[in-house]
Amino acid sequence: MRSFTIRVPATSANIGPGFDVVGLSLSLHLTLTVTVTPPDNASPARPPKITYSGEGADEVPLDAYKNLTTRVALYVLRCHGITTFPANLTIHCDNEIPFGRGLGSSGAAVIAGVLLGNELGDLNLPIERLLDFALMVERHPDNVTAALVGGFVGSYLRELDQAATEAASVPLSEVLPEYPPDAGEDWGLNPPQPPLGIGHFVRFGWSDSIKALAIIPRFELSTAKARGVLPQEYSRKDLVFNLQRLAVLTTALAQNPPDPELIYEAMKDRVHQPYRKTLIPGLPEVTSNITPSTHPGLLGICLSGAGPTILALATGGFEAIAEDARAIFKTHGIEVDWKVLEIAGGSVVHKS
Ligand SMILES: Nc1ncnc2c1ncn2[C@@H]1O[C@H](COP(=O)(O)OP(=O)(O)OP(=O)(O)O)[C@@H](O)[C@H]1O
Ligand SMILES: N[C@@H](CCO)C(=O)O
Structure with a gap:
């Protein structure tokens, strides 16, 4: 029998102005405990068995050909000529x-x-090749890069030549077909290979004094829907607004002590948050009414990823920030939960 665990952190993308560029790994985890038992008379070959506990356990598919994690694993295996999961995988x-x-x-x-x-x-x-595979599935690099390598990370996608661009642009349904039970033998056996070296990243410094407060509304917002409200084009003024702030933010969050006035302004955004406020009632009030002068300890506040969670970076005063955000959301009929999180390390595989 062979067994191992895989532990992957949560991430918050964008941190205000860094849309599709920066990500921060956080101390909530997805942990897989995996065992593979060679078939014998006592345990004859059977298909993969998946169980879940915790978040999403009541909605996630347990069929290995429909579950996102196992579909991605099968994609990686099939790109290396291995067509099926091992027998007796749990x-x-x-x-x-x-x-x-x-x-x-x-x-x-x-x-x-x-x-x-x-x-x-x-x-x-x-690690670079692992990232290539992840980027064939989730095509913005901010979350997956931070989840893989950990910390406060900036990334870009390399400009690919035409053939590689085509290979990396195939529809997700071709990368990860949901293998129907009645599919022919060769369904999905030759998936598109990721081009080499799609994503590149660098880890920024991070001041140990800064923690992440996640204020989590009790409703789901799919990333696809939250990307659907964004415009195709931006004004030069808005792009420069974000670039100026992102350049300052990546170093400001490493300084000791961190400067609240500098960081609060540097976490403002004009590329995604103004458009997403229609999907997240209360967002503009939370980000403009909760400031370092009203809430000592606060450094900056923004939408976490595509939302609806609010991310507040702070050195203290977490409860006051969270409870005041809760009160604002409540006026819009939205309940929230909140958690103070540490900046986590990257993904870890542990073989026993
Ligand atoms: N542990 C998991 N196992 C299988 N599928 C998952 C798991 N976690 C998330 N998913 C799938 O991903 C979907 C959520 O993805 P989505 O990109 O909309 O949100 P998010 O990743 O939580 O947010 P963001 O990208 O803004 O940080 C879930 O509805 C589910 O289908
Ligand atoms: N950068 C992405 C993160 C969410 O996955 C977005 O804001 O849409």
Whole structure:
């Protein structure tokens, strides 16, 4: 019998102005406990068995050909000529990352799947190649990169030549077909290979004094829907507004002590948050009424990923920030939960 665990952190993307560029790993985890038992008379070959506990357990598919994590693992295996899961594969997923809240649940599921495929196939892929596979599934790099390598991370996608662009642009349904039970033998056996070196990243510094307060509304907002409200084009004024702030933010969050006035302004955004406020009632009031002068300890406040979670970076005063945000959301009929989180390390595979 062979067993191992895979532990992947939650992530908050954007941090205000860094839309599709920066991500921060947070101390909520998706943990997979995996066992593979060689078939024998006592345990004849059977298909994968998946169980879940924690967040999303009542809605996630337990069919290995429909579950996001195992579909990604099968994609990685099939790209290496391994067509099926090993017999007698058992996976228990314990999940602390709420679905569809802007805390990187899908990015964590994708990274868990890439690492699962890498382990099951004994592929020993380097980190850059693991990222290529993740980027064929989740096509913005901010969440998956931070979930894989951990910390406060900036990333870009390399400009690909035409053939590689086409390979990386195939529809997700071709990368991850939902293998129907009655599909022919060759369904999905030759999936598109990721081009080499799609994503590149750097880890920024982070002041140990800064923690992340996640204020989590009790409703889901899919990333696809929250991307659907964004415009195709932006004014030069708005782009420069974001670039100026992002350049300052990436260093300001590493300084000791952190400067609240500098960071609060540097976490403002004009590229995604103004458009998403229609989907998240209360968002503009929370980000403009809760400031470092009204709430000592606060450094900056923004939408976490595609929302609806609000991310407040702070050195203290967490309860006052969270309860005042709760009161604002309540006037819009929205209940919230809140958690103070640490900045987490990257994904870890532990073999027992
Ligand atoms: N642990 C998991 N196992 C399987 N599927 C998952 C898991 N976590 C998330 N998913 C899938 O991803 C969907 C949520 O993805 P979505 O991109 O909309 O939100 P998010 O990743 O939580 O938010 P954001 O990208 O803004 O941080 C879930 O509805 C579910 O289908
Ligand atoms: N950068 C992404 C993160 C969510 O996955 C967005 O804001 O849409």
